[in-house]
Amino acid sequence: MTTQTAADQESQPPVVVDDDSEEELHKLLLPNINDLPISPPSAMESNFVTYFAPDFMKPEHDQYIYRHANGLCVIGLAAGHVAFKDEGVVTAVDFNVGKSNRSEIKVTGKRKRNAQQFEPNTALCKVCTNHAFYIVRCCVKGSLLEVNERLIKQPQLLNSSADREGYIAIIMPKPADWHKIKDSFITFDEYKKLRHF
Amino acid sequence: MADDDVTTPAVDDRNPAASGDAVTEEKKLLEYAVQELPAHAVKELISHEVCVRCIFRLFIIHEGIYALISPTILYSIIEKATEVEAVTTNSSQKSEVKSSICSICLGVMQFIYRDQTDILVEKDHAADFAMLVAESVKEKYHEIASFTLEVSLPTLITENESVILSHMKKKYASEVWFQEKFSFEHIISVKDALKLSITPSLETLLGVKSSVSDFRIRLTYEHVDAPSAENRMGKNQCNKRIKSGNGFVNETVQSGDVSDFNFQLKKVGQPCHMILTCSTAPVYIGGRYLKLSRNVSQTRWIIDDERKGEASVEELIGENILPMCNGDGYKFHAAGREDIDVRMLGSGRPFLIEIQNARHLPSEASIKEMEKKINSLESNLVRVKHLKIWGSQGWSLMREGEAEKQKQYAALVWISRSIKDDDLEAVSSLKDLKVLQRTPVRVLHRRSPLDREKIIHWMKIEKIAGSSQYFLLHLCTQAGTYIKEFVHGDLGRTQPSIGSILGCRTEILQLDVTDVKMDILNE
Numbered sequence: 001m002t003t004q005t006a007a008d009q010e011s012q013p014p015v016v017v018d019d020d021s022e023e024e025l026h027k028l029l030l031p032n033i034n035d036l037p038i039s040p041p042s043a044m045e046s047n048f049v050t051y052f053a054p055d056f057m058k059p060e061h062d063q064y065i066y067r068h069a070n071g072l073c074v075i076g077l078a079a080g081h082v083a084f085k086d087e088g089v090v091t092a093v094d095f096n097v098g099k100s101n102r103s104e105i106k107v108t109g110k111r112k113r114n115a116q117q118f119e120p121n122t123a124l125c126k127v128c129t130n131h132a133f134y135i136v137r138c139c140v141k142g143s144l145l146e147v148n149e150r151l152i153k154q155p156q157l158l159n160s161s162a163d164r165e166g167y168i169a170i171i172m173p174k175p176a177d178w179h180k181i182k183d184s185f186i187t188f189d190e191y192k193k194l195r196h197f
Numbered sequence: 198m199a200d201d202d203v204t205t206p207a208v209d210d211r212n213p214a215a216s217g218d219a220v221t222e223e224k225k226l227l228e229y230a231v232q233e234l235p236a237h238a239v240k241e242l243i244s245h246e247v248c249v250r251c252i253f254r255l256f257i258i259h260e261g262i263y264a265l266i267s268p269t270i271l272y273s274i275i276e277k278a279t280e281v282e283a284v285t286t287n288s289s290q291k292s293e294v295k296s297s298i299c300s301i302c303l304g305v306m307q308f309i310y311r312d313q314t315d316i317l318v319e320k321d322h323a324a325d326f327a328m329l330v331a332e333s334v335k336e337k338y339h340e341i342a343s344f345t346l347e348v349s350l351p352t353l354i355t356e357n358e359s360v361i362l363s364h365m366k367k368k369y370a371s372e373v374w375f376q377e378k379f380s381f382e383h384i385i386s387v388k389d390a391l392k393l394s395i396t397p398s399l400e401t402l403l404g405v406k407s408s409v410s411d412f413r414i415r416l417t418y419e420h421v422d423a424p425s426a427e428n429r430m431g432k433n434q435c436n437k438r439i440k441s442g443n444g445f446v447n448e449t450v451q452s453g454d455v456s457d458f459n460f461q462l463k464k465v466g467q468p469c470h471m472i473l474t475c476s477t478a479p480v481y482i483g484g485r486y487l488k489l490s491r492n493v494s495q496t497r498w499i500i501d502d503e504r505k506g507e508a509s510v511e512e513l514i515g516e517n518i519l520p521m522c523n524g525d526g527y528k529f530h531a532a533g534r535e536d537i538d539v540r541m542l543g544s545g546r547p548f549l550i551e552i553q554n555a556r557h558l559p560s561e562a563s564i565k566e567m568e569k570k571i572n573s574l575e576s577n578l579v580r581v582k583h584l585k586i587w588g589s590q591g592w593s594l595m596r597e598g599e600a601e602k603q604k605q606y607a608a609l610v611w612i613s614r615s616i617k618d619d620d621l622e623a624v625s626s627l628k629d630l631k632v633l634q635r636t637p638v639r640v641l642h643r644r645s646p647l648d649r650e651k652i653i654h655w656m657k658i659e660k661i662a663g664s665s666q667y668f669l670l671h672l673c674t675q676a677g678t679y680i681k682e683f684v685h686g687d688l689g690r691t692q693p694s695i696g697s698i699l700g701c702r703t704e705i706l707q708l709d710v711t712d713v714k715m716d717i718l719n720e
């Protein structure tokens with residue numbers, strides 16, 4: 001119960017925004033610096049749940065699956081992938097695998113026309129280093145919405161930021177398919193332990 | 198005619214508005230008019246339970262329809278002229294004649310009906326009925342500028358009228374009076390007769406003129422058991438039949454005058470139900486709103502019974518304006534929108550509230566009152582400014598304005614290294630920067646995958662005292678630019694981004710809209 005009476009409340013002048021007050025606006029915009037984290041979570045960390053598929057189909061073929069709250073999955077190479085081992089440097093990315101060139105499929109419309117339905121083991125691309133090449137796979141069953149075409153011209157994005165600008169593809173799984181497969185993946189913490197990061 | 202018939206006390210009592218003199222005058226006019234009516238035809242119409250006003254209607258005697266005289270006296274006038282004595286076998290008493298439901302108008306011109314609460318209402322004449330209508334209107338609507346009267350009638354009325362008319366034609370076509378006076382085209386329809394008879398009284402009682410108006414008074418007469426309605430609907434015939442058993446439909450065949458005509462005429466023992474409804478054109482109240490919370494959605498947002506955010510701009514404004522207009526509901530329109538976690542500050546965003554069926558058109562003072570009320574809500578989540586009444590053009594104005602606007606934002610940004618003085622210059626030197634944005638991952642599930650070019654008109658970094666990695670980014674962009682993605686780059690799917698310009702990892706923690714540039718609702 002509040003002890004304030006109606007009369008008390010009325011005696012308080014209503015808070016009025018001064019339309020022209022730049023100062024007022026500025027006060028609202030400026031954060032309290034003490035409330036801010038020294039290093040804030042990244043957009044990836046705050047908007048996605050991270051899953052890992054270590055040794056996917058082949059030893060040390062580690063991939064990540066970043067799942068957005070909207071259900072879309074960003075697929076890429078995890079830090080422990082064999083391509084990054086022993087001073088390995090990615091030199092090329094080739095989406096021309098399987099029956100079609102993955103980078104040539106143009107998905108259109110809200111209903112994602114032309115999107116190909118892929119299985120977890122379907123190949124997305126071939127990542128080449130100076131010594132070898134590795135097949136990157138879908139990891140989840142679903143519609144392939146896009147592949148990261150920038151990797152064709154800038155394969156080094158995989159070396160500098162495989163977990164951001166160096167992502168491989170975006171897949172939209174059906175909720176049921178996702179629930180079936182997600183338990184086969186491990187969490188970031190489990191992955192760190194596994195690869196001794 | 199003798200005076201003693203005129204001064205029936207009941208008339209003066211029931212209708213204080215009509216003075217004795219006026220009644221005498223009307224009566225005289227009528228007596229003159231009825232003299233020319235063909236007595237035998239009138240007699241026959243009465244025998245078919247056609248009411249006096251319908252008889253006047255068919256013979257185009259306006260005085261008879263609009264006279265403020267009770268049916269009893271109307272009958273007495275017509276009886277004298279046509280020497281009708283005992284009217285029909287089953288309605289020989291005057292009182293019965295008066296209350297038997299007309300076979301054509303189903304009581305509409307007799308001002309007999311059942312109201313919304315199923316109570317039988319019976320009024321002597323148009324002025325009395327108009328009084329009821331006016332009272333009912335005034336109960337809910339206090340300020341009207343004018344009105345349009347609309348009447349909806351059961352089709353049975355038209356059907357029965359045409360049965361009677363074709364019978365008359367068959368029987369009397371050869372007679373002189375029929376050829377001279379009877380004209381199907383000029384007959385006053387029940388609808389017109391009703392409208393014309395109550396409109397003058399309504400104008401007086403409501404104190405406004407009848408015209409093409411946004412305010413509509415609608416009288417809907419329904420005869421639930423009308424056989425034609427039953428045929429039309431097809432379904433639910435069982436239900437209808439049960440009601441017929443209650444005596445709603447009473448198809449009588451009168452002995453001695455059996456003809457096709459009597460079989461075709463659907464006589465009804467019960468009056469119609471009448472529903473009175475009023476409606477107004479929507480009232481538009483527009484202005485600009487500020488959203489001070491990162492947990493308030495623009496519109497009511499409920500998914501699976503669960504509300505997103507603690508409130509909505511739509512409701513905070515609508516629920517406070519609606520009662521002050523005494524309307525039935527409201528619709529909220531805004532020029533564009535911001536995400537739930539984005540505040541709307543500074544200029545505010547133009548919006549329009551459409552109040553449906555407003556019974557109260559707020560004055561300038563009460564608009565100010567609304568503004569004050571919303572702005573002093575304890576929750577302090579939303580504020581409004583420049584509130585005013587808009588015409589119906591407000592909505593299209595808002596659409597037009599939306600297409601051309603620019604928006605100004607303030608973003609709280611963190612970068613993965615310390616801010617350098619060069620950064621400030623690097624950013625502020627970019628004018629009308631073209632940015633290519635692929636549909637952001639966060640909305641890609643429901644939007645088309647597309648590359649869109651947007652323009653960042655200008656940017657400015659404002660350092661925050663005490664921090665080397667946080668800053669406020671002020672920017673003005675073309676409408677439709679995804680700001681969050683322009684800052685963090687969205688996996689490189691927005692090019693360039695603040696991250697790519699500064700060459701480091703960039704994160705956005707907060708976003709506020711500080712200005713929505715539109716030519717409307719600026720003051």
Ligand SMILES: [Zn+2]
Nearest residue numbers: 248251299302
């Ligand atoms: Zn009638």
